[in-house]
Amino acid sequence: MISIRNASYCYPQGERPALRNINLDIRENEILGIIGRNASGKSTLARLLNGVVIPSTGQVEIDGLSSAIPENRGLIKQKVALLLAEPDNQFVSNLVEEDVAFGPENLGLAPSEIRRRVDTALQMVSMEDYAKYPPYLLSGGQKQRVCIAGLLAMRPKYMVLDEPTAMLDPQGKKEVRKILGELKEQEGLSIIIISHDLEELLQADRLVWLEQGQIKLQDSSRNLLARVDVLRNAGLGGLEISRLIEQLNMAGYDIPSDILSPSELVEELCRLR
Amino acid sequence: MTGIKIGQYVHGDSFLHSLDPRIKIICCIVIMVSVLINYSWYYLLFHLLLIIMAIKASGLSFRFMSGCLRSIRYLLLVTFVLQIFLTPGEAVLSLGRISISQEGLLIASINLLRLLILFFGSLLLIMTTSPIKLSAGIEFLLLPLNKLNIPVHHFTTILSISFRFIPTLIEEATIIKNAQRSRGAQFDSPNLIVRLKSYMAIIIPLFEASLLRAEELGEAMDSRCYTGHPNQLRMSSLKLMGKDLVLLGFMFLVLGIGISISLGSS
């Protein structure tokens, strides 16, 4: 479990604190979505989780390891993997498998173990056929999947994804989304995803809404995604389906606004007749 | 695989790929040295033959390799032309005050041959050695410098990451160039100043973008537990094999012959 207690953080050159008094628990095997407008502190929170950013006040503990203690940070980084938006800035090698090996090599593992981890990690993201390719010949979605493999090869427990599909086309977004679900179900990972993409956030169990460095609201994603007002304030458009329900209700129908899937809506509409 | 870029590692399982990176680096240096200390035609042609055999043994196509010459065509042309005209000697052809000398023609051809050998030699090295292996090899060879407190590992990491970013930067430069062109930058204006200004409009944003990339890359490497300490345990550890030693012996033999030829002739 990751627990954040009363954590605040101000960048050395920053005027206002980027995070203020954050309290948050991240449980095992859940998908937590983080939403919020630009500059609300989402990326800073992500870096707080893997020990790149250390809170100025308050505490962050990862499985009981406090990130304030320098000796813990190596282990924390291995437990909490961080994926950035731009895949091109995360590659260290011009060969897919060498790139995936970078993390395990840094952990000082034996060559045979590194080999094993690289192969399984590439299989998990269905990129094993591209092991000998240079990344620049891959599509955006494939690149991001290789980056995910690079993190999986370190066998993390938590994976923090900072807008993982922001740079990808619809096809790439779909590929990455599919893998996230699999990682939770099959590998038992906890996933923390920062996103402006509602489709992606639908996969989350819980959502946290950040506003000016503070947690404004946290709730199950079912409840939050149905609230068009919240989503608008968080800079998100609202799901197509929620907008449809909103319009139907304006026209005098009475449809519960927490419906998120088309099939549920159809059922509800049939009941109205 | 299509879309291979010049100077980028191409994966394969050829003889050249299977050699130890340290041996390849040493052989490359030996070739450079022996080509630079020697004027003998036979000796240079022999090296050209070696290079052709190496290309054959690398699995890279001759068409691709000769296509790579395009990137250094101006360098070749300028050195050749300058040496033809600027070397004093017996004139074969005179055009007013300037003349082409016999010596010039000879030296220019020899130097052209040398450049070709150097170019293809190093190209073969970097295109058949994966970046991590290449830097592992360089790191091993520079190990003695560690005793002088020179951080060899940092140096080789920087080197391999620079290689890694070449295709990314080329792509980015193309995007910026197109963006600036659509805003009216003239890259093919007859006016040199206008052209220079247009290119500045690529270089500055490219530089800025590279700094941002570097910052993010640093963060990503940090998140992947990179500490800056050299890790001797890599996925594919370096291992010397019989063929490596045979090749090394052969190259030094060639070098020895080259040295004795150049000593004998001077």
Ligand SMILES: Nc1ncnc2c1ncn2[C@@H]1O[C@H](COP(=O)(O)OP(=O)(O)OP(=O)(O)O)[C@@H](O)[C@H]1O
């Ligand atoms: N390196 C830095 N130095 C100083 N201030 C920073 C730095 N990085 C971020 N900030 C500031 O901290 C605040 C939070 O930034 P952060 O990047 O966490 O926001 P974000 O929610 O991720 O935004 P976005 O949606 O644009 O990615 C912003 O006001 C930003 O200006």
Ligand SMILES: [Mg+2]
């Ligand atoms: Mg951000």
